[in-house]
Amino acid sequence: EVQLVQSGEEVKKPGESLKISCKGSGYSFSTYWIAWVRQMPGKGLEWMGIIYPGGSDIRYSPSFQGQVTISADKSISTAYLQWSSLKASDTAMYYCARVFLGYDDYWGQGTLVTVSS
Amino acid sequence: EIVMTQSPATLSVSPGERATLSCRASQSVSSNLAWYQQKPGQAPRLLIYGASTRATGIPARFSGSGSGTEFTLTISSLQSEDFAVYFCQQYNNWPPLTFGGGTKVEIK
Numbered sequence: 359e360v361q362l363v364q365s366g367e368e369v370k371k372p373g374e375s376l377k378i379s380c381k382g383s384g385y386s387f388s389t390y391w392i393a394w395v396r397q398m399p400g401k402g403l404e405w406m407g408i409i410y411p412g413g414s415d416i417r418y419s420p421s422f423q424g425q426v427t428i429s430a431d432k433s434i435s436t437a438y439l440q441w442s443s444l445k446a447s448d449t450a451m452y453y454c455a456r457v458f459l460g461y462d463d464y465w466g467q468g469t470l471v472t473v474s475s
Numbered sequence: 476e477i478v479m480t481q482s483p484a485t486l487s488v489s490p491g492e493r494a495t496l497s498c499r500a501s502q503s504v505s506s507n508l509a510w511y512q513q514k515p516g517q518a519p520r521l522l523i524y525g526a527s528t529r530a531t532g533i534p535a536r537f538s539g540s541g542s543g544t545e546f547t548l549t550i551s552s553l554q555s556e557d558f559a560v561y562f563c564q565q566y567n568n569w570p571p572l573t574f575g576g577g578t579k580v581e582i583k
Contacts, residue, residue, distance in 0.1 A: 393572070395519075403511075403519065403562055403574040419571035420476070453518055460566030461509035463530065465518040 380454030387435035388412035481575035498563035507567035
């Protein structure tokens with residue numbers, strides 16, 4: 359069974375750093391792209407970027423380029439999304455998703471990130 | 476960047492009735508269009524890919540159609556579990572892949 363399990367809820371202060379994770383199981387992690395998607399409170403889905411764990415090819419949405427860093431460690435089947443300096447506007451639910459031929463066929467359960475002073 | 480526009484924003488439907496949701500792309504995405512369902516407090520779930528192919532385990536009452544710039548998701552007879560928000564996504568030109576703003580299907 360394909361599963362993506364994300365790390366738990368985070369509460370941070372503005373200016374702090376953060377790295378959240380997404381661990382894949384039940385399939386060959388290295389051979390599928392992983393996407394990250396943001397959902398701000400009460401809003402729609404925003405595609406942030408994508409990584410190919412097998413080759414570390416990474417593409418970012420222009421809206422998120424320079425704002426976050428996407429990485430992966432194929433040895434432990436885990437993808438990451440990180441911030442060096444959080445802002446209140448980063449408060450959102452973040453989902454990882456396995457990408458198959460472009461669409462997201464399996465999703466993680468989401469990681470809620472709250473940034474507040 | 477391709478802009479995806481969904482309409483209506485909210486659709487009020489009675490159980491057992493048919494629901495028709497629209498999604499328009501700012502330029503052609505061929506048939507590279509997916510639909511997702513999201514219920515409150517849950518992650519999105521893939522319903523349709525390739526504009527018209529149901530994902531594994533998706534009931535036959537869900538159907539997708541269209542190509543190019545105009546797409547439709549039809550739910551033939553709404554069940555209680557179908558009241559949710561539905562998003563379309565194009566995956567023809569990326570980055571970025573882009574989502575529509577969503578259509579909320581609510582009980583009339």
